[in-house]
Amino acid sequence: MKKKIKKIKAAILIIGNEILSGRTQDKNIAFISNWLNSKCGISVSEVRIIPDDEKIIVKNILTLSKKFNYVFTTGGIGPTHDDITAQSISRAFKVKYEFHEEAYAILENYYGKKKFNDGRKKMAKMPRGSKLIYNPSSAAPGFMIKNVLSLPGVPSILNSMIENCKKYLVKGLKVHSKTISLYTVESNISKQLGLIQKKYKKYVDIGSYPFFRLGKIGVAVVTRSSSMNKLKRVNKELISLVKQKKIQILKI
């Protein structure tokens, strides 16, 4: 009997006024989502961006951690007053916000006893019972408590830590994806695309995305499925549709 692998869903909770205000362009959503799908077979089903506000963080942590298998937070785990993710998650789960012994040792060793000031010590404070997510860039670890994994907001540091989340995650079904880029307009193929989507509704998800390249209008038809066979079958139908309509293919 084949082992049945469950569909595993995650949410991403971006914590930070700088993203909400538009000052900083988020780069973590696409990175985490791509990594989760390709390396762990986990799909991101919802993303929220919220301000550095304890009440709002608490509420969102409780909602999302009940609704999804995992919640990834980014931002708010640094040394300054506006870094309140760890204390907010402690409050959400009603556990103590306290020094994590190993995190404290890691940071003390990294900075040296003399330079290990209060701001830096703050980065060793976490919800009681947290497991560490090691940080090869700048030492300060992320943490996991229940099904919530907290990572920093700086993309280069987050990227360097993501592999260290893997051991805490139950793997799911990877979603495969194929893209066919066409020089046509959406309305030229919308009817037939809709029919193909209807036929394969259960197995394959078809998306249609217009683009502009070198002054020409095009459509990227993206198919996604956890079954490679079904994906191939749908793409065969798409190719014959394209040939029948004499549409120029830019890229398969």
Next chain:
Amino acid sequence: MKKKIKKIKAAILIIGNEILSGRTQDKNIAFISNWLNSKCGISVSEVRIIPDDEKIIVKNILTLSKKFNYVFTTGGIGPTHDDITAQSISRAFKVKYEFHEEAYAILENYYGKKKFNDGRKKMAKMPRGSKLIYNPSSAAPGFMIKNVLSLPGVPSILNSMIENCKKYLVKGLKVHSKTISLYTVESNISKQLGLIQKKYKKYVDIGSYPFFRLGKIGVAVVTRSSSMNKLKRVNKELISLVKQKKIQILKI
């Protein structure tokens, strides 16, 4: 008596599997947020990214439209089967999903009667009672129903339409912002920053964001307030802190 201007809050609801999956990097959040603040004095307080799923869209429209003054949606108003924003919002507000007379005329005129096929006609279907948001790039209008404004997902088209939202929005207090970029580490100033934030808690929001530039570590201290005077006062305190600590200033 001075006219009191209210704080006006908006949410952004990004509808699209392509953003959730990480295939496409979102660019609309920062653009809309910056525009709303600088042109209308409206702050974005929450962002959500959700899949092309009617039930989920309905639920989020109802939640966010109750919670905030305005909701901006992006994506899902094109001609293909996965464009279900307009029908989902109709369902959320229990109004008919039908042809909008003016939108129909605009599109028929743009494409010409012969080329005005079913896919294109679909873009004229909206919740009954919608007001149009004109589209100078590709004709197909966005729409506003109740406090929800729906825009397309393609950034260049969205950008060309945003000014046409203005007439529907009640203006609020603009949030001013100043950034001081320093060559230092966050933990060097975290204690004093926290004290200054505490002192001006009611008026000014201070954020601290580490960065790496040309191999050097720095911190951007961002202050935000609807009072320019309070903002200046806080920045004066910040500059004297920086001078006292002999920190090199990269940019004010």
